[in-house]
Amino acid sequence: MPPEKREVRSAPRRARTPAYVKNRRGVKNWKEANAWFDWRGIEDVECITPDQAGVARGKMMPSKKFTSNTSLALPSAVFMATITGGYPEDGSGFSYPEDDGDLKLVPDLSTLSEVPWETDPTAQVICDLVHQDGRKVEFTPRNVLRNVIAAYEKRGLKAVVAPEIEFYLVRKNPDPDYPLTPPVGRSGRPIGGGQGYSIAGVNEFDELIDDIYHFSEKQGLEIDTLIHEEGAGQLEINLRHGDPVELADQVFLFKRTMREAALKHETYATFMAKPIQGQPGSAMHIHQSVIEKKTGRNVFANEDGSESDAFRHFIGGMQKHVPSALVMFAPYVNSYRRLTQAASAPVNTKWGYDNRTTAFRIPRSDPSSRRVENRIPSSDANPYLALAASLACGLIGMTERTEPEPPVSGTVNEDEIELPRGLIEAVGLFEEDEALRTLLGEPFVTTYAAIKKAEFETFMEVISPWEREYLLLNV
Numbered sequence: 001m002p003p004e005k006r007e008v009r010s011a012p013r014r015a016r017t018p019a020y021v022k023n024r025r026g027v028k029n030w031k032e033a034n035a036w037f038d039w040r041g042i043e044d045v046e047c048i049t050p051d052q053a054g055v056a057r058g059k060m061m062p063s064k065k066f067t068s069n070t071s072l073a074l075p076s077a078v079f080m081a082t083i084t085g086g087y088p089e090d091g092s093g094f095s096y097p098e099d100d101g102d103l104k105l106v107p108d109l110s111t112l113s114e115v116p117w118e119t120d121p122t123a124q125v126i127c128d129l130v131h132q133d134g135r136k137v138e139f140t141p142r143n144v145l146r147n148v149i150a151a152y153e154k155r156g157l158k159a160v161v162a163p164e165i166e167f168y169l170v171r172k173n174p175d176p177d178y179p180l181t182p183p184v185g186r187s188g189r190p191i192g193g194g195q196g197y198s199i200a201g202v203n204e205f206d207e208l209i210d211d212i213y214h215f216s217e218k219q220g221l222e223i224d225t226l227i228h229e230e231g232a233g234q235l236e237i238n239l240r241h242g243d244p245v246e247l248a249d250q251v252f253l254f255k256r257t258m259r260e261a262a263l264k265h266e267t268y269a270t271f272m273a274k275p276i277q278g279q280p281g282s283a284m285h286i287h288q289s290v291i292e293k294k295t296g297r298n299v300f301a302n303e304d305g306s307e308s309d310a311f312r313h314f315i316g317g318m319q320k321h322v323p324s325a326l327v328m329f330a331p332y333v334n335s336y337r338r339l340t341q342a343a344s345a346p347v348n349t350k351w352g353y354d355n356r357t358t359a360f361r362i363p364r365s366d367p368s369s370r371r372v373e374n375r376i377p378s379s380d381a382n383p384y385l386a387l388a389a390s391l392a393c394g395l396i397g398m399t400e401r402t403e404p405e406p407p408v409s410g411t412v413n414e415d416e417i418e419l420p421r422g423l424i425e426a427v428g429l430f431e432e433d434e435a436l437r438t439l440l441g442e443p444f445v446t447t448y449a450a451i452k453k454a455e456f457e458t459f460m461e462v463i464s465p466w467e468r469e470y471l472l473l474n475v
Helices: 030-040 076-080 141-154 199-203 206-219 244-264 309-321 383-400 423-432 434-440 442-459 465-470
Strands: 044-050 056-062 073-075 102-107 122-130 157-171 223-228 234-239 267-270 284-292 351-353 360-362 372-374
Touching: 044 102, 044 141, 056 073, 073 076, 076 102, 076 442, 122 141, 122 244, 141 157, 141 244, 141 383, 141 434, 157 244, 157 383, 199 206, 199 223, 206 223, 206 244, 234 244, 244 267, 244 383, 284 309, 284 383, 309 351, 309 360, 309 372, 309 383, 383 434, 423 434, 423 442, 434 442
Parallel strands: 044 122, 351 360
Antiparallel strands: 044 056, 073 102, 102 122, 157 234, 157 267, 157 284, 223 234, 284 372, 360 372
């Protein structure tokens, strides 16, 4: 008799781990978010959004509450506050809401990522703001940038940007009455200036930079290059080109990441425009190009590779409207200490080919990669507002067919300053530019101008060391 057949039981199949749970950054929906949390053992979620200064505001909660369709809200006053925590007075079109009603936080799950410096497994997600009836809140920074991008899309266009952001590492300084000083590197000596592109200068902070890269990778932030700039302890990070909202998100998160990495090494990271007297200021250069959505063609180049009308008009718009938008590129009194004559920062509205003394530089590139670099913004600018303002100026130029001045060669940064010299002057020009007001939206313009006026008045209450040194006994 043939041997009796034994029943063969197949081993239970292991469920495949979905690819999306391994994403460093972003999921598509709430089902994926739940799996993403479970796979990582996430306990808490930070729901954050940038205020007018680019500071992260929001709420923290357990992950199970976050995924249970809970309602999130912040007071509208959060987005009307000054950098000092005060509030502007009513006037000039601005009025503070009497009820200080709530604005709803709507998580953008495409921004979901880990918070790598937390000891417990924690996630973060950037949120948009809407009114209780679902309408967009027009004066919040992320929505201001989205509105400008929508204006491009109405014309069948897509903006592409690549920010470069400079910052300083400085010694810990808990007392604001004392000046900031350069940090001590691994050599045990204070860092000196004049180390532009120095690898040895970068190596002074090897351990800190390792943490920067580690933290950035865990969050899905794509750093292109890192260099040591001219200033003592001044670094620059370049981000890859892409969608403006996505890149603004990355700069927003990178600033937070850099501060946390520096604190881990008993150092401050600062994005002040001019933190140390006698040292160069810190900029946030913005590379910009415009793509035709249907064809993917760079509209700055004709089919034969020559410069297009759109390219000239974009530059023309920048030349005409950037001075009026300067308050969005240089938002604080300290920002204007960087914009001084014969310094590294441009104080003109000129443009030229591969000329770093001009405000609007055209880097060397193939026609398909032709772009305009805006070199005016300070590193202290809110990245959402800086990108919105820069792209808005270019779009107005293309819409109105604004012709630029001829390009320049040679040094042009030692001539007359063509930009506002201070915050309050910049606010005045900002309020007067009707084209910018229309594109950026009345609610934002009035709110932002009121905040800046209030910040200027607060600054005027402070007596500086210069005044005590030269006026105390001499006048």
